[in-house]
Amino acid sequence: xxxxxxxxxxxxxxxxxxxxxxxxxxxxxxxxxxxxxxxxxxxxxxxxxxxxxxxxxxxxxxxxxxxxxxxxxxxxxxxxxxxxxxxxxxxxxxxxxxxxxxxxxxxxxxxxxxxxxxxxxxxxxxxxxxxxxxxxxxxxxxxxxxxxxxxxxxxxxxxxxxxxxxxxxxxxxxxxxxxxxxxxxxxxxxxxxxxxxxxxxxxxxxxxxxxxxxxxxxxxxxxxxxxxxxxxxxxxxxxxxxxxxxxxxxxxxxxxxxxxxxxxxxxxxxxxxxxxxxxxxxxxxxxxxxxxxxxxxxxxx
Amino acid sequence: xxxxxxxxxxxxxxxxxxxxxxxxxxxxxxxxxxxxxxxxxxxxxxxxxxxxxxxxxxxxxxxxxxxxxxxxxxxxxxxxxxxxxxxxxxxxxxxxxxxxxxxxxxxxxxxxxxxxxxxxxxxxxxxxxxxxxxxxxxxxxxxxxxxxxxxxxxxxxxxxxxxxxxxxxxxxxxxxxxxxxxxxxxxxxxxxxxxxxxxxxxxxxxxxxxxxxxxxxxxxxxxxxxxxxxxxxxxxxxxxxxxxxxxxxxxxxxxxxxxxxxxxxxxxxxxxxxxxxxxxxxxxxxxxxxxxxxxxxxxxx
Numbered sequence: 326x327x328x329x330x331x332x333x334x335x336x337x338x339x340x341x342x343x344x345x346x347x348x349x350x351x352x353x354x355x356x357x358x359x360x361x362x363x364x365x366x367x368x369x370x371x372x373x374x375x376x377x378x379x380x381x382x383x384x385x386x387x388x389x390x391x392x393x394x395x396x397x398x399x400x401x402x403x404x405x406x407x408x409x410x411x412x413x414x415x416x417x418x419x420x421x422x423x424x425x426x427x428x429x430x431x432x433x434x435x436x437x438x439x440x441x442x443x444x445x446x447x448x449x450x451x452x453x454x455x456x457x458x459x460x461x462x463x464x465x466x467x468x469x470x471x472x473x474x475x476x477x478x479x480x481x482x483x484x485x486x487x488x489x490x491x492x493x494x495x496x497x498x499x500x501x502x503x504x505x506x507x508x509x510x511x512x513x514x515x516x517x518x519x520x521x522x523x524x525x526x527x528x529x530x531x532x533x534x535x536x537x538x539x540x541x542x543x544x545x546x547x548x549x550x551x552x553x554x555x556x557x558x559x560x561x562x563x564x565x566x567x568x569x570x571x572x573x574x575x576x577x578x579x580x581x582x583x584x585x586x587x588x589x590x591x592x593x594x595x596x597x598x599x600x601x602x603x604x605x606x607x608x609x610x611x612x613x614x615x616x617x618x619x620x621x622x623x624x625x626x
Numbered sequence: 627x628x629x630x631x632x633x634x635x636x637x638x639x640x641x642x643x644x645x646x647x648x649x650x651x652x653x654x655x656x657x658x659x660x661x662x663x664x665x666x667x668x669x670x671x672x673x674x675x676x677x678x679x680x681x682x683x684x685x686x687x688x689x690x691x692x693x694x695x696x697x698x699x700x701x702x703x704x705x706x707x708x709x710x711x712x713x714x715x716x717x718x719x720x721x722x723x724x725x726x727x728x729x730x731x732x733x734x735x736x737x738x739x740x741x742x743x744x745x746x747x748x749x750x751x752x753x754x755x756x757x758x759x760x761x762x763x764x765x766x767x768x769x770x771x772x773x774x775x776x777x778x779x780x781x782x783x784x785x786x787x788x789x790x791x792x793x794x795x796x797x798x799x800x801x802x803x804x805x806x807x808x809x810x811x812x813x814x815x816x817x818x819x820x821x822x823x824x825x826x827x828x829x830x831x832x833x834x835x836x837x838x839x840x841x842x843x844x845x846x847x848x849x850x851x852x853x854x855x856x857x858x859x860x861x862x863x864x865x866x867x868x869x870x871x872x873x874x875x876x877x878x879x880x881x882x883x884x885x886x887x888x889x890x891x892x893x894x895x896x897x898x899x900x901x902x903x904x905x906x907x908x909x910x911x912x913x914x915x916x917x918x919x920x921x922x923x924x925x926x927x
Contacts, residue, residue: 413808507714509831511851530810531832534849543924545844548835550812583927623844624925626884 326465326571327366329438330358330564331457332447333427334371334395337601338407339556341414346554349601350381352404353447353470356557357564359605360592361445362388363613364568368438370394370457372430374401384606393435401426414552415529434460443571446490447560448472451482458489466570466578468492469521470563473499487520491578494525494563509534513541523582525566527559533586539579544586545624547594547616554600558593561605565592584617591616627766627872628667630739631659631865632758633748634728635672635696638902639708640857642715647855650902651682653705654748654771657858658865660906661893662746663689664914665869669739671695671758673731675702685907694736702727715853716830735761744872747791748861749773752783759790767871767879769793770822771864774800788821792879795826795864810835814842824883826867828860836887840880845887846925848895848917855901859894862906866893885918892917 337351354371361367368391375397385392402425410417432453442465446454454469467490475483476499487493493516497509504515509526513536516524526534530549535542566582566589573581591613598604638652655672662668669692676698686693703726711718733754743766747755755770768791776784777800788794794817798810805816810827814837817825824838831850836843867883867890874882892914899905 508850508852510849528832531829532844532846541849541924542927543833543846543849544927545846548811548842548844549809551809587927621927623842624927626843626845626888626922626925 326442327368328361328443328445328567328571329368329370329394329441329461330354330361330445330447331370331432331453332357332445332449332470332560333404334369334373334377335404335406336377337556338405338420339554339600340407340409340420341554342410342412346600348378349603350384351406351557351601353449353557353560355385355602356560356596356605357445357447357470357567358385358390359388359602360561360564360589360596361568361571362390363565363592363608363610364572364588367391367568368394368441370432370434370438372396372398372426372432374403374426375399377403384602388606394432394438396430396432398426408556410554414555432457442466443567444468445563445567446470446486447563451475451479451486454486455482455489458486466491466567468494468563468567470494470560471499473502476502484519490521492523492525493521494527494559496527496529496559500524500526510541525563525586527562529555529558532590533562535582535586537579537582542583542586544583544590545620546590547620548623549594549597552597553604555597556601558596561596562589562593565589587617587620588613591620627743628669629662629744629746629868629872630669630671630695630742630762631655631662631746631748632671632733632754633658633746633750633771633861634705635670635674635678636705636707637678638857639706639721640855640901641708641710641721642855643711643713647901649679650904651685652707652858652902654750654858654861656686656903657861657897657906658746658748658771658868659686659691660689660903661862661865661890661897662869662872663691664866664893664909664911665873665889668692668869669695669742671733671735671739673697673699673727673733675704675727676700678704685903689907695733695739697731697733699727709857711855715856733758743767744868745769746864746868747771747787748864752776752780752787755787756783756790759787767792767868769795769864769868771795771861772800774803777803785820791822793824793826794822795828795860797828797830797860801825801827811842826864826887828863830856830859833891834863834887836883838880838883843884843887845884845891846921847891848921849924850895850898853898854905856898857902859897862897863890863894866890888918888921889914892921
């Protein structure tokens with residue numbers, strides 16, 4: 326079944342201790358849509374300016390991503406982010422953000438998109454996430470990703486969103502912040518009380534934790550010898566997991582979610598091995614299957 | 627088969643944001659020996675002063691720990707450590723350390739101990755670890771634990787020790803420090819080159835990683851809603867894992883190590899739920915089995 330992804334479509338300039346890469350294809354929706362596209366039909370909802378390079382459009386198309394929902398604003402500037410990573414590749418700081426066309430964006434969904442069964446509200450303002458959700462009729466499963474920025478500046482809208490979604494994805498420090506609880510495991514039931522039936526906590530290199538009606542699932546990350554650029558890894562994780570979930574013809578969501586997290590972790594591992602989307606877009610379905618089998622071996626006891 | 631544990635036998639005063647507990651039974655050997663004792667016969671090598679409370683001796687005895695190797699120095703002071711944890715229970719700082727009888731300790735093993743097949747050199751100076759190992763004839767499996775202190779002040783002795791052991795246990799920041807490598811996964815082959823066939827990296831609440839001739843094993847931690855006091859969790863982990871390993875009548879060490887890490891993680895989870903050894907000593911073999919089964923369910927995909 327189809328997946329709809331809404332989020333940012335951006336140009337990222339990324340500095341690491343080793344190198345610098347200007348104006349890469351980035352943004353939560355770009356990473357998540359490419360990740361989801363490995364598993365089945367994927368629809369993108371995003372906005373770019375006329376400075377958005379044509380070869381990035383070609384790259385989306387190479388992944389057979391439906392771009393009917395990608396607006397291109399004449400005279401507008403594409404959302405731009407630049408950041409710098411420290412040696413350990415975990416800490417990063419933002420150098421510059423130019424909102425551009427994203428600032429006053431009011432997404433209007435193409436008619437065909439309105440019946441998409443699997444919806445990923447990738448990281449973007451809760452206002453945009455609400456607006457997209459308003460235009461979808463009876464989705465089967467809705468996941469929302471978020472970040473600390475929205476907890477800080479748009480908490481009421483985020484809390485309203487939590488009542489409308491099936492699954493919230495956030496990292497461990499955001500989980501703690503959201504419910505004011507130091508222990509992540511103790512934070513989970515408190516997050517469920519805010520709405521979502523499923524909560525997934527991302528822990529980067531330490532894997533992820535799924536909490537649902539049948540309890541917890543502790544998922545490993547794929548161990549990497551080298552992290553080139555972790556930007557977009559969280560978006561790739563959630564895109565890959567929803568893409569996998571939508572592609573499953575049998576089994577309940579509860580049952581399929583565990584393997585969905587594993588597939589998300591594998592797509593995220595490719596993301597980390599190159600700048601921006603450069604490594605992810607070179608991965609094949611066979612590469613993904615191979616790493617999933619490796620993770621099975623790595624985690625078995 | 628029997629396990630020998632050498633390490634510190636100490637009195638710990640532990641402060642957390644919630645409470646303060648003076649002169650608890652602590653030390654790497656106390657935690658590791660109690661953890662190992664759940665699985666089979668355990669021999670302790672340690673030293674205390676005559677200030678060491680009799681009820682702590684009784685507590686060792688309750689766990690059927692062989693105390694022939696526990697020296698009691700008349701007029702001596704037991705090794706004392708006091709520390710304070712921050713709210714997140716991950717960061718701690720040492721308030722006071724009194725080495726006491728441990729400072730010039732030269733352990734002499736009882737004759738019966740010399741043929742112990744499974745040896746745990748729990749965290750203590752590499753000099754003491756060497757000295758104990760010198761007195762054991764043809765051990766089947768030797769694990770050494772260590773800490774950043776020894777990397778900083780006794781690196782040559784530690785490096786010599788690595789040539790004599792089967793398995794090194796250390797935490798992720800120590801693994802990075804030991805071989806000067808930011809990425810833990812990339813650090814592992816470099817640590818193997820220093821000697822040990824197996825390396826186990828402890829990551830606290832994020833679980834642990836085993837590296838051996840047949841590759842990696844990524845082990846989850848048992849998820850806890852509340853951490854009361856993590857002091858000794860690493861010692862409990864390694865004690866539990868070696869105790870389990872020694873208790874297995876079939877299967878190779880390579881095969882049994884994975885489940886050994888899981889059993890270690892479970893004993894460590896009990897350790898974290900109370901101050902010092904107070905919760906661990908209340909656990910039963912049935913409690914351990916129950917949490918192992920839970921971890922199986924939590925990690926399956």
